Amino acid sequence: MSSPPLAASAARPWRQFFDLASLSLPISLSEASFRLTQNLRYFYPNYALLSILVFILTLLPHPLSLIIFLCIFTAYIYFLSRSEPLTVFDHTIDQKIILGVLVVLTLVVVLWTKVWWNIFISLIVGAVIVLFHAVLRAPEEVEEDSPYGSLLNVVDDPRGDYASV
Secondary structure, eight states: OOOOOOOHHOOHHHHHOOOOGGGGSSSSHHHHHHHHHHHHHSSHHHHHHHHHHHHHHHHTEEEEEEHHHHHHHHHHHHHHSSSOEEEEEEEEOOOOHHHEEEEEEHHHHHHHHHHHHHHHHHHHHHHHHHHHHHHHHHHSOSSSTTGGGGGOOOSSTOOOOOOOO
């Protein structure tokens, strides 16, 4: 089996992501929600990488925390991108156990380094950046004309197509 794609390899081109010509204000709330869902689906790896960058930037004043979190992040990438299970002393370790250990290790490191506020601030800043970009960027490859598909078809007669009785 092939390993799942990492966010960096699945990311859309950054020129396309930062294309200023495709930014515009949505004309309605339904268009804004349509843009949000389309862009979140299309640019998900880019948004993930951007959020990680914001998190790393908030840890710059805490170099020890930054090094520890980079090591933990590398462990997440290494263990979760493996297609074959981890074997230690002829015992196979399930990925759910590895994920659980990494989550507990992450929580212990967060408590030990006391960077709760940095994580909170980076989550808020990352979410705001993602929200603004996703709403302001007009999707290029629209599969449907409307976010509601064929539910809002335009008909010539406002009463619709009715059979006479």
